Amino acid sequence: MTNFKPSHASFEIFSYKTLKDLKYRLMDLNLRIPINSEVKILQENVKLENKTIPNRLAIQPMEGFDANLDGSPSKLTNRRYTRYARGGAGLIWFESTAINEDCRSNPNQLILSDLNSNKFKKLVSSTRRICNKTLKDLGFKDNCVLILQLNHSGRYCVLNGKKHPIRAYHNSELDNDRGVSEKDGIVISDDNLEKLENIWVEKAVLAKEVGFDGVDIKACHGYLISELLSSRVRENSKYGGESLENRARFFLNILKKTMKKIKNDKYFLLTSRIGVYDGIPYPNGFGVKEIENETSPASIDLSEPLELIKELYNIGIRLINISAGNPHFKAHITRPYDTPLKGGAIPNEHPLYSVERLIKLTAKLKNQVPKDMVVIGSGYSYLRQFGGYIATGMIRQEKADICGFGRMAIANPNFPKQIFQKGVIDKKEVCIACSGCSNLMRLGKNTGCVIRDPKYRKK
Numbered sequence: 001m002t003n004f005k006p007s008h009a010s011f012e013i014f015s016y017k018t019l020k021d022l023k024y025r026l027m028d029l030n031l032r033i034p035i036n037s038e039v040k041i042l043q044e045n046v047k048l049e050n051k052t053i054p055n056r057l058a059i060q061p062m063e064g065f066d067a068n069l070d071g072s073p074s075k076l077t078n079r080r081y082t083r084y085a086r087g088g089a090g091l092i093w094f095e096s097t098a099i100n101e102d103c104r105s106n107p108n109q110l111i112l113s114d115l116n117s118n119k120f121k122k123l124v125s126s127t128r129r130i131c132n133k134t135l136k137d138l139g140f141k142d143n144c145v146l147i148l149q150l151n152h153s154g155r156y157c158v159l160n161g162k163k164h165p166i167r168a169y170h171n172s173e174l175d176n177d178r179g180v181s182e183k184d185g186i187v188i189s190d191d192n193l194e195k196l197e198n199i200w201v202e203k204a205v206l207a208k209e210v211g212f213d214g215v216d217i218k219a220c221h222g223y224l225i226s227e228l229l230s231s232r233v234r235e236n237s238k239y240g241g242e243s244l245e246n247r248a249r250f251f252l253n254i255l256k257k258t259m260k261k262i263k264n265d266k267y268f269l270l271t272s273r274i275g276v277y278d279g280i281p282y283p284n285g286f287g288v289k290e291i292e293n294e295t296s297p298a299s300i301d302l303s304e305p306l307e308l309i310k311e312l313y314n315i316g317i318r319l320i321n322i323s324a325g326n327p328h329f330k331a332h333i334t335r336p337y338d339t340p341l342k343g344g345a346i347p348n349e350h351p352l353y354s355v356e357r358l359i360k361l362t363a364k365l366k367n368q369v370p371k372d373m374v375v376i377g378s379g380y381s382y383l384r385q386f387g388g389y390i391a392t393g394m395i396r397q398e399k400a401d402i403c404g405f406g407r408m409a410i411a412n413p414n415f416p417k418q419i420f421q422k423g424v425i426d427k428k429e430v431c432i433a434c435s436g437c438s439n440l441m442r443l444g445k446n447t448g449c450v451i452r453d454p455k456y457r458k459k
């Protein structure tokens with residue numbers, strides 16, 4: 001078969017019936033995806049300074065857009081977390097939750113507030129109870145770890161039912177996207193950013209009070225913090241411009257202030273899901289090479305993300321979750337798929353190449369950060385029933401410490417149990433990367449698997 005330069009290999013859908021088929025295709029495409037079928041290593045725990053994560057599988061944060069209008073978890077939200085808790089992953093990373101009502105991306109996104117904190121307490125305690133029982137039944141000694149992701153949706157905010165971009169700066173490629181024009185919404189001022197820092201810190205502390213084991217200050221996927229990280233063209237601002245110090249100021253201020261508030265509780269984890277490469281060409285991208293007039297996806301340069309992660313380490317952070325892309329722009333960079341969103345484009349690269357990109361980004365950073373920084377990788381659901389083998393390969397080759405699955409968990413929340421007990425994910429239950437869950441999300445509807453979950457299955 002032709003030995004394509006991987007980025008030029010054209011798109012094709014997943015058709016690998018056996019592991020051998022997958023390995024041959026990877027060889028043809030000259031892609032290096034680590035594969036190992038000795039999955040026992042996934043049952044090993046991971047030690048953080050003062051906490052232990054029971055095993056090497058995590059549920060990635062996945063918005064369900066099924067919260068009540070006051071932002072509290074609904075019955076459907078509880079149902080989703082109960083399903084995850086019964087699955088056996090040692091770490092459940094709760095979905096993007098708004099820090100206040102003005103920065104939601106959907107009227108049914110979760111918001112953490114003093115007024116609804118009791119409902120969050122109930123969600124956390126029931127998830128913990130069920131998850132710990134599952135882990136015990138599976139033979140794990142350590143308790144589950146539950147982390148909440150806190151977010152400001154930035155240019156993807158929806159206010160009073162209408163799109164209301166709160167931008168870090170004008171970006172010609174994104175400003176007129178999704179039915180908005182560059183005149184809609186606002187570019188957020190330095191004063192407002194400064195106020196937001198404190199709101200974010202308050203909510204991070206509230207996450208601790210409602211019982212989470214940790215809080216994620218979300219810095220990925222084109223939302224406010226991630227957009228600030230690439231705000232080179234933001235002028236006359238202490239939060240933007242050429243220097244990374246300015247562009248990271250908002251993010252680091254939140255982390256430092258939160259760390260100060262929580263440091264007496266040595267068991268509470270401060271963490272971040274970081275978008276280390278967004279694929280948007282310079283000067284509007286993060287983790288990209290400084291090449292003028294480049295087309296998307298831009299060439300990768302991890303020097304700034306690495307500098308940032310080292311800063312996180314200096315603040316005392318010992319757990320990071322690596323992601324990439326802006327799902328509103330080129331979704332396949334974040335979540336490789338076979339079928340695009342309705343109306344979306346077929347990527348101009350092979351999906352296995354998109355998977356390899358996520359793997360390489362994680363591996364390169366893991367290799368360069370201090371050994372005691374625990375690194376979680378993303379983007380394995382595309383690999384279907386072979387996902388557990390790739391997770392094993394990642395961990396055996398020290399390319400990640402924990403592997404997090406997103407869409408696979410929506411389709412088949414029992415995938416960890418299947419790997420631990422049978423050595424493989426049941427192929428009849430896997431995610432097929434059809435973008436059905438993302439279509440629901442984009443339509444602003446309750447989100448679930450339209451293929452595997454009867455609750456969401458297409459009639």
Ligand SMILES: Cc1cc2nc3c(=O)[nH]c(=O)nc-3n(C[C@H](O)[C@H](O)[C@H](O)COP(=O)(O)O)c2cc1C
Nearest residue numbers: 060061062063095096335379380381405406407437
């Ligand atoms: C329906 C849906 C909702 C998502 N919600 C979030 C979210 O709340 N926070 C986040 O960081 N990523 C979110 N993601 C991205 C996933 O966490 C994950 O990074 C991505 O799907 C790739 O992993 P996978 O191949 O295992 O699905 C979402 C993805 C989908 C499809």
